[in-house]
Amino acid sequence: xxxxxxxxxxxxxxxxxxxxxxxxxxxxxxxxxxxxxxxxxxxxxxxxxxxxxxxxxxxxxxxxxxxxxxxxxxxxxxxxxxxxxxxxxxxxxxxxxxxxxxxxxxxxxxxxxxxxxxxxxxxxxxxxxxxxxxxxxxxxxxxxxxxxxxxxxxxxxxxxxxxxxxxxxxxxxxxxxxxxxxxxxxxxxxxxxxx
Numbered sequence: 001x002x003x004x005x006x007x008x009x010x011x012x013x014x015x016x017x018x019x020x021x022x023x024x025x026x027x028x029x030x031x032x033x034x035x036x037x038x039x040x041x042x043x044x045x046x047x048x049x050x051x052x053x054x055x056x057x058x059x060x061x062x063x064x065x066x067x068x069x070x071x072x073x074x075x076x077x078x079x080x081x082x083x084x085x086x087x088x089x090x091x092x093x094x095x096x097x098x099x100x101x102x103x104x105x106x107x108x109x110x111x112x113x114x115x116x117x118x119x120x121x122x123x124x125x126x127x128x129x130x131x132x133x134x135x136x137x138x139x140x141x142x143x144x145x146x147x148x149x150x151x152x153x154x155x156x157x158x159x160x161x162x163x164x165x166x167x168x169x170x171x172x173x174x175x176x177x178x179x180x181x182x183x184x185x186x187x188x189x190x191x192x193x194x195x
Contacts, residue, residue: 032152033093037062037129037176042158047188051165052080054134054188056158058174063154063195065093067128069147070105077108077170080162081132081186083144085153086110091119092127093152108132108184125179132170134160136190143192156191 042056064087072078086105091097100118104111110130117124135141136157147153159172172186 029094029096031090031094033064033089035063036089037064039159039174044158049134049136050079053163054080055161055163056188057161057172058159059157060159060185060187061154061156062087062089062131063152064089065098066147066149066151066153067092067098067103068105068110068149072108076164076168077132080170081134082141083133083147084108084110084184085131085133085147086128087131087153088128090127091123105130110184126176129173129176130184131155132172132184132186134162134186134188136188140189140192143194144189147192147194152195154191154193154195155187155189157187157189160186160188162186 038059038061040059043059044056046053046055048054066085067088068086070084070086072082072084084105086103088098097118100114100116101124102113108130110128112124112128133144133155135144159174161169161171163169170186171182173183
């Protein structure tokens, strides 16, 4: 067999694998993550990770639909948090609603756009969040790589503040009620379940 044919088959096979392993998951009409995220007083102390100090602010768990996923490789934030997940719960986990909302991510933000509101604007704002993920261990890091848009995930860990000796710091929002700059959740994830 000609080496060009072998390379061609390899490229096509890789492309097909990548397409099918990253394709969005669909569920049909109805809420698949009905519950509000849970937040309680922090039960753990600060930890050191890759030269950063991670200080828990609140214990946090969330079961939500993945609205979008964005990986980052550059910048200080990417050194500690390589992936953002835009997460939706309640009405923002319902395919009938989401089919009418255009969702994207970039520059560590989550964006949405509608031609006509399928639900009130405030319902969109308080039932979705951009979450900067800090994997607590190699297992969570591996699982995070396999997460796809549309999947139902459950995350456990803490909302945190991250600092470095040179004065750099990054702090999580502690409410689902805010919007705009500073409204994202910064989560140290100790457990990740893909459902």
